[in-house]
Amino acid sequence: MARFILRRLVQMLFVMFAVSVLVFLIFNVMPNSDPAVRMAGRQASESTIEAIRKEWGFNDSLPQQYITTMEKVLTGDLKSQFTQLSVGEEILKGIPRTFSLAVGAALLWMFVAVCFGLYSAVKAGRFADRFLTIIALIGISMPVFWIGALMNHYLGFKLGWFPNGGYVEFTENPFDWFYHLILPWTALAILFIGFYSRVLRSNVLDTINEDYVRTARAKGLSERQILLRHVLRNSMIPIVTLWGLDFGAVLGGAAILTETVFDLQGVGQYAADSISQLDVPPVLAVTLFSAFFIVALNAVVDILYAFLDPRIRFQ
């Protein structure tokens, strides 16, 4: 087991290194104009560009440039080109907000998707199944920022049922925190509910024909026990993997659209707000941050799996 964990962690470090190289290539080496001009953003003066060239060492060799860039990112020395605020601090400020969004949405989409998927599979081919399938397909076909903006406008602004965007610290007022997050959670969950419920439905339909389910039925277990104990448990395995990855992605800022449309000021929105100025350092840092997060969580999920299923250790 220890060997497996060690191997997996070493592998993780390799992927992180490769990820950082790709980010470096995207922002510093992309073959178009002068990287210093790109880094300086829109309408930069000649002296700023020259200062950036010196600061980032764009005249050095590529490996040296890579080291300079990563040093700046990892030591928290990175500053926004536009506001001059420390990128690291801004990301740290965004983390609790993004975390709040991710936790609630992930619980919501998992719970609803399991209900929908199980019900859909039990009623396979009948009206309820078809109806839920269409609903799920509509869910995955809607841009999240569009449905989010509509919810914000109609449920928040017009009807006044919910606050119109914004975020309240949990420590400040837990009720307001919850109240402000209901719409973002729902908007973000819709897409995943559509996707997960369909995956779960097909998994349940596969599992239902297994021998051990027939055995359970032959033992005289109630249909409810069979479904919850034998079928659902085994159909959940692939879903839980997916869930871990998607949860990690949302934590890493992948919910950039939801955060922006509800003005949550999370990690993703920090990157989104920097786009219009073409402010490269925040975008670079968030890109790296989210990929690192996913790679790390991926390793954690794999290790947890190895605990649960010993076969994986020897693959």
Add this chain to the structure above:
Amino acid sequence: MATEPALEQTLQGPAAWEQEAEREHVHGVGPWRLGLRRLRRNKVAIAFGVLFILLVLACVAAPLWADRVAKTTATENHLSDTITVDGKKVNVVALDGVPIGPQWFKADGKFFLGADPNGRDIMVRLLYGGRNSLMIGIAAALLTTILSIVFGVVAGYFRGWSDTIIRAGLDVIWSFPVVILGVALGVALALGGLKIGPIEISGDSLLVPILIIGVVYVPYMARPIRGQVLSLREKEFVEASRAQGAGPLRIMFTEVVPNLTSTLLVFFTLLIANAILLEAALSFLGAGVRPPNPSWGTMIDEGIDRIATAPHLTIVPGLMLVLTVLSLNVFGDGVRDALDPRAKVRLER
């Protein structure tokens, strides 16, 4: 049985089967014909497939509507113009800056779906924007498919070190959330565009979003393809081809790729849907289509700023986009069920 009619016994073996087949009109039915038959029975999928074609045709016919009905262009402003609705003169954009809502045919089809704050005709912009969105979606899906075939087939067929390298590369791209990687590439390409040798793409060209979206989805398609190729390469027909002296390239193109067709077809449909969604997301964030060009994404983005006074600016392009993506998703689902109901062809993490 001894009492069996003598007639049935006049021919034996393959000859008898042949005769029987001819008598009963039993023809071999290929997988494609079977698939088509199953697809035709799925009325919902067919209906949505037709809907998609209609939406595409409507966008292709955009100049017809612009010239004949709306008599304007996608970028022409009518800030201080008036139109005649039911005999009364109405400002296209009211004095407080609120544009008119949908007029349907009250003004002879002008401002059918209303105007935006610059007095531009939403219907015309919607159709021209649809051209861009659809073009980006289809071109990006095509790019993803081609790259995925190359990487997936090479990795799966040759295995060994080429597989290791390609797989590692795909894993790295896969580690980024799609939207974040799209934003990163969008920001990096926005100022200078792309220059690789003789190829030059300017920063506000439509090729930039196509390229970005085409690249970020590659791992999601190349990995399943690689898996299929791994099992296909062990099949007898590949061995037979190899025994006949066919080289790797020939085997890949005449034996392996044709057997991937149904997977590719389903993936291609779902990819267009996802590419259109990603285009909208990137445009909303300001890292996709550049503003003078209309696209559904930029239209929604412009609409959200005005949602309080003119919600139709958000609703109209959004509905159009949802209809298009939904029709592709339902149709793609139907095609998958028809070709191979057990296949799990999905775009997933």
